[in-house]
Amino acid sequence: MTASFKLTKAANILLACLFAFVPVAPASVDDAQSFALQAAEPYVKEGFQVREDYWGGDLAAGEKKAVRQQLFKGNEYWFWLGSEIETAKVSVHVYDSDGKLVEQPDGWQKGHFAAAHVIPKNTGSYFVIVEIEKSPEERTHWALVYGFR
Amino acid sequence: MIQFARTCKLTVALLAALPLCAHAAEAPKHLDVKQLSRKVDDVVVPLPNEVFGALNKLGGVNWREYVRNDKGSNFTERPRIALLLGAVIADGFIAVQAEDAPTVKEIGQRVLALAKGIGVGNSITPHAKAITEAADKRNWTSVRQELDRTQNSVQQAMNEVHDEKLSQLVSLGGWLRGTEVLTAVVNKRYSEDGAELLHQPDLLSYFETRLQSMPEFNLKLLQDIHGALIEVRPLIDVGEAHISPASVKKINEITTRLGDAITKKSP
Numbered sequence: 465m466t467a468s469f470k471l472t473k474a475a476n477i478l479l480a481c482l483f484a485f486v487p488v489a490p491a492s493v494d495d496a497q498s499f500a501l502q503a504a505e506p507y508v509k510e511g512f513q514v515r516e517d518y519w520g521g522d523l524a525a526g527e528k529k530a531v532r533q534q535l536f537k538g539n540e541y542w543f544w545l546g547s548e549i550e551t552a553k554v555s556v557h558v559y560d561s562d563g564k565l566v567e568q569p570d571g572w573q574k575g576h577f578a579a580a581h582v583i584p585k586n587t588g589s590y591f592v593i594v595e596i597e598k599s600p601e602e603r604t605h606w607a608l609v610y611g612f613r
Numbered sequence: 614m615i616q617f618a619r620t621c622k623l624t625v626a627l628l629a630a631l632p633l634c635a636h637a638a639e640a641p642k643h644l645d646v647k648q649l650s651r652k653v654d655d656v657v658v659p660l661p662n663e664v665f666g667a668l669n670k671l672g673g674v675n676w677r678e679y680v681r682n683d684k685g686s687n688f689t690e691r692p693r694i695a696l697l698l699g700a701v702i703a704d705g706f707i708a709v710q711a712e713d714a715p716t717v718k719e720i721g722q723r724v725l726a727l728a729k730g731i732g733v734g735n736s737i738t739p740h741a742k743a744i745t746e747a748a749d750k751r752n753w754t755s756v757r758q759e760l761d762r763t764q765n766s767v768q769q770a771m772n773e774v775h776d777e778k779l780s781q782l783v784s785l786g787g788w789l790r791g792t793e794v795l796t797a798v799v800n801k802r803y804s805e806d807g808a809e810l811l812h813q814p815d816l817l818s819y820f821e822t823r824l825q826s827m828p829e830f831n832l833k834l835l836q837d838i839h840g841a842l843i844e845v846r847p848l849i850d851v852g853e854a855h856i857s858p859a860s861v862k863k864i865n866e867i868t869t870r871l872g873d874a875i876t877k878k879s880p
Contacts, residue, residue, distance in 0.1 A: 513757060516765035517657060532656040534816055537809060538667035555640070563646040587667075589656065589815040591646065612663055 491548045493520035497607035499546030503577045504609055507542055512611035520607035525552075525599045531592040531608065535584040543610045545594050547576040552599035554606060556580045559591045566590065656815045658784040660764070661703040661791035662757055664810055665710050668798055671807050676711035679794045680704075684723055685876035691731055692830045695779040696875050698727045698767065699786025705744070705760045707794060709753050717748040717756055724763055731779065733770035737763055778830070781823045785838070786875060788816065793872045796865035800858070808856040811849050811864065817842055834874055841867045 497518050504514045519531050535541060545556040556578045558567045568581040584590065596604045668674060681704050688694050701723050708716040721744035728737040740763040747755035764783065771780040792811070799807040824839040845867060848860040 513662075513754070513761070515660065516761045519657070532815060534656060534659050534813055536659070536664055536667040537806065538670045539663060557640040559644050559646070561646065563644040565640055565642045565644075567640075587809045587812045591644065593640075593644070612666065 495548035496605040500607045500609045503544040511613045514611040518609045522603040523596045528595045537587045539612045541582045543580045545578045552576045553597040555595045558582045656819045662706040686878040694731045695782035696786035699783040700790040703787040703790035714748040736766040736770040793868035803858045805855045814850040
């Protein structure tokens with residue numbers, strides 16, 4: 465028992481040493497996407513179909529990115545933004561082609577997650593604006609997914 | 614393992630509670646779109662079922678009328694296969710709207726064959742299987758999800774081998790077939806709301822630009838599609854006005870002609 469414990473302890477120390485020298489894989493947009501999808505998960509139960517396609521990239525703190533999106537009147541949309549930097553603060557907002565804010569009041573923002581809800585009054589192009597408001601990193605990965613019903 | 618499951622459950626519970634405890638920061642009520650237009654990413658091409666869903670809410674669509682069982686010709690040119698692949702995936706969404714399980718299963722196999730023809734079959738095999746299984750169970754939500762995954766996997770596989778242009782042709786094929794069916798439905802029973810679903814000028818510009826950047830394909834069909842998009846533009850880019858019944862009919866004629874050209878070998 466003692467020998468076995470010692471062996472296990474030695475193995476653990478060896479493993480810890482090995483892991484200490486294994487380079488940590490750099491975070492990627494895919495990591496950010498998994499957080500965006502986590503934010504979307506509760507809405508799937510409400511009948512939203514979450515698209516497989518997504519947008520992503522990296523931004524500096526205070527930087528914004530605009531994404532153009534075709535929306536159809538009659539559908540209801542949620543956009544979910546996520547980042548893998550847990551101390552980052554992100555936001556997402558949706559504007560129509562005239563630049564008018566069109567989202568519903570139940571959009572939300574919580575640290576590295578944010579969401580915007582849109583029930584379009586017209587079919588056409590809309591602008592989805594994503595922003596990294598704060599982040600300890602020089603560049604912060606982000607990913608935006610959307611769902612509709 | 615139990616600890617992991619607990620952590621997962623806790624994460625999901627916390628995420629579900631996020632909207633209750635989080636509030637959106639005050640966003641500006643207006644943005645300068647002209648300044649923004651120079652910095653935006655390309656438009657994202659919607660799935661055909663996004664527009665079908667909106668159309669369905671207007672009521673009275675007999676989707677069975679629009680189900681297409683014709684397998685289409687076998688092509689060797691990769692751009693033609695890509696266009697057809699997009700159109701067949703769109704047919705899958707139509708068959709789902711019609712809740713036609715045998716056709717959905719056939720389409721799953723057809724998509725697999727086309728994907729193999731273009732060299733990305735491996736990425737599709739699990740999705741084709743999942744489509745068949747979900748169609749057997751008549752789980753239409755899963756079939757829709759798998760069709761979306763199929764298209765996404767095909768396009769990702771193409772992008773990975775720098776075949777982005779073929780990937781764009783998959784989107785174009787799907788969009789054309791979706792527009793053909795949308796206009797057929799609205800043409801049959803016109804409503805201003807139905808016709809408004811055609812208001813997609815940015816998508817039209819997107820496809821026009823993409824087609825212009827594919828001279829190497831040197832395919833008459835692509836030139837015909839480009840010409841047709843230019844023909845469609847004034848019919849849908851009407852600003853605040855309504856898209857007329859005559860315009861809907863005209864767009865249906867154009868997209869039906871293109872749909873035939875995509876599926877059939879020219880004599």
